[in-house]
Amino acid sequence: SFLSFLSFVLMNAFKPVHKKFKSKTFGNFKEDALSSIERFEALVGKGKNVSRVDVGVGSKSVSHENLMIDGLVRPISQFKVFHIDSEDVYIFKRVLSCKGQIELMKSCLMDIPCATNQSNLDVHEETSELHKSGITWFDEYCHSMSSSSSLSSSLKGKDSKEIKTRPETGDDTIDAKINNDEDGKTTLNSEHSNNKCKRNKQCNQSSASPSSQKKTGKKIEYHQEEQPMFLERVRWITVGHHYNWNTKEYPEGRFTPIHPLIKRICEGLASLVGLHLHSDAGIINFYTKASSLGPHTDHSEELKEAPLVSISLSLPCIYLAGGTTLSTPPTPILLESGDAVIMYGSGRQAYHSVPRVFSLEEYNHYFERDYEKDTLPCVFTHYRADDERSICEECEGILRENEEEEEDKGDENAKTTLQCLTHLMRQRRININLRQHKPTNCNE
Numbered sequence: 001s002f003l004s005f006l007s008f009v010l011m012n013a014f015k016p017v018h019k020k021f022k023s024k025t026f027g028n029f030k031e032d033a034l035s036s037i038e039r040f041e042a043l044v045g046k047g048k049n050v051s052r053v054d055v056g057v058g059s060k061s062v063s064h065e066n067l068m069i070d071g072l073v074r075p076i077s078q079f080k081v082f083h084i085d086s087e088d089v090y091i092f093k094r095v096l097s098c099k100g101q102i103e104l105m106k107s108c109l110m111d112i113p114c115a116t117n118q119s120n121l122d123v124h125e126e127t128s129e130l131h132k133s134g135i136t137w138f139d140e141y142c143h144s145m146s147s148s149s150s151l152s153s154s155l156k157g158k159d160s161k162e163i164k165t166r167p168e169t170g171d172d173t174i175d176a177k178i179n180n181d182e183d184g185k186t187t188l189n190s191e192h193s194n195n196k197c198k199r200n201k202q203c204n205q206s207s208a209s210p211s212s213q214k215k216t217g218k219k220i221e222y223h224q225e226e227q228p229m230f231l232e233r234v235r236w237i238t239v240g241h242h243y244n245w246n247t248k249e250y251p252e253g254r255f256t257p258i259h260p261l262i263k264r265i266c267e268g269l270a271s272l273v274g275l276h277l278h279s280d281a282g283i284i285n286f287y288t289k290a291s292s293l294g295p296h297t298d299h300s301e302e303l304k305e306a307p308l309v310s311i312s313l314s315l316p317c318i319y320l321a322g323g324t325t326l327s328t329p330p331t332p333i334l335l336e337s338g339d340a341v342i343m344y345g346s347g348r349q350a351y352h353s354v355p356r357v358f359s360l361e362e363y364n365h366y367f368e369r370d371y372e373k374d375t376l377p378c379v380f381t382h383y384r385a386d387d388e389r390s391i392c393e394e395c396e397g398i399l400r401e402n403e404e405e406e407e408d409k410g411d412e413n414a415k416t417t418l419q420c421l422t423h424l425m426r427q428r429r430i431n432i433n434l435r436q437h438k439p440t441n442c443n444e
Contacts, residue, residue: 021355072100088347096338098377099394287429293354315429322351
């Protein structure tokens with residue numbers, strides 16, 4: 001009946017919006033879609049349940065000062081914080097500095113993909129020569145880039161200016177996504193299989209698929225044409241208490257320390273708005289422009305109202321913030337590199353999703369902006385002839401380190417850490433999620 005159909009539509013107000021932004025025909029209604037991504041400044045004080053938050057008052061500024069001294073976050077005058085009052089959600093816009101973004105990217109690509117942490121590629125429990133040799137997944141990627149002629153041109157801004165938007169026909173290749181079942185449980189879909197990396201003392205071993213390399217004595221020969229490299233296939237890595245995607249639970253006795261820099265920044269951002277987070281669990285998501293995250297809630301933690309801090313790095317995306325049921329129409333939010341979201345209280349039980357990740361070309365086309373120059377760390381566009389921005393003090397230090405690394409390598413074809421990092425992150429979105437699973441005394 002009509003009433004039944006209307007009831008069904010009202011009960012599923014979230015999913016149609018998600019499908020709209022994810023659609024292959026996005027370009028056909030982009031004006032309507034993008035106009036709904038309202039700037040939070042325009043929502044404040046207009047009955048939209050969005051308010052501006054002052055983070056520079058009293059004790060809340062202590063964590064900010066400590067992080068700012070180390071150059072990890074921007075001064076208060078350079079970022080804004082908003083609160084969605086009806087959902088207990090904070091939105092931080094442009095809070096991370098260039099250095100903060102670069103350091104977190106390094107941690108996620110060089111430290112966290114290690115043998116002690118778990119990833120979507122571990123399900124087959126493969127052993128590998130790279131794991132035994134101590135060569136990291138980032139080393140593997142840099143080796144491939146050093147033998148590729150495409151890297152130098154992309155770093156020097158010689159890429160084609162032609163707009164390459166998502167195909168309007170054919171199937172999207174969604175490498176990994178989390179969908180929500182009818183009973184509210186989340187399920188992971190992935191088309192990929194195994195592997196493991198390092199930079200710190202905790203993660204001193206690494207691995208990759210046997211089919212992606214070959215050992216001859218002590219020399220590792222890479223054969224990337226046989227199978228994509230780990231950093232091209234990884235979709236998620238768990239840290240702290242490791243989440244089991246099959247049982248939707250945290251198994252006892254499976255714990256690895258959370259990277260100290262990631263833990264410090266996430267907990268520091270929470271304290272800026274008066275929230276206490278003792279993070280003991282986390283998921284690092286790696287998106288391509290064809291990836292999406294379906295409507296879901298995070299409800300497996302013992303502490304279901306403790307803050308969850310989510311940080312966005314590199315490629316921009318559409319984030320949908322909904323209510324505690326799918327009947328609540330979601331609010332579309334544009335998340336860019338250096339932004340953060342904090343859900344707490346009732347907001348922890350709210351539905352949310354990521355229906356779309358934009359490539360650099362798509363973003364520039366749809367929003368008529370140069371994302372690299374306007375948003376990404378200034379070292380990303382240092383090689384571009386049309387970049388007239390002055391390099392910030394933190395990035396000057398990063399460039400000096402890069403120059404020293406170039407001199408040490410002594411090989412014009414060998415790519416530095418910064419060159420490989422910028423090349424990879426132009427094609428990826430990294431999302432860091434830290435939360436608290438157990439009461440503090442249970443983590444001791």
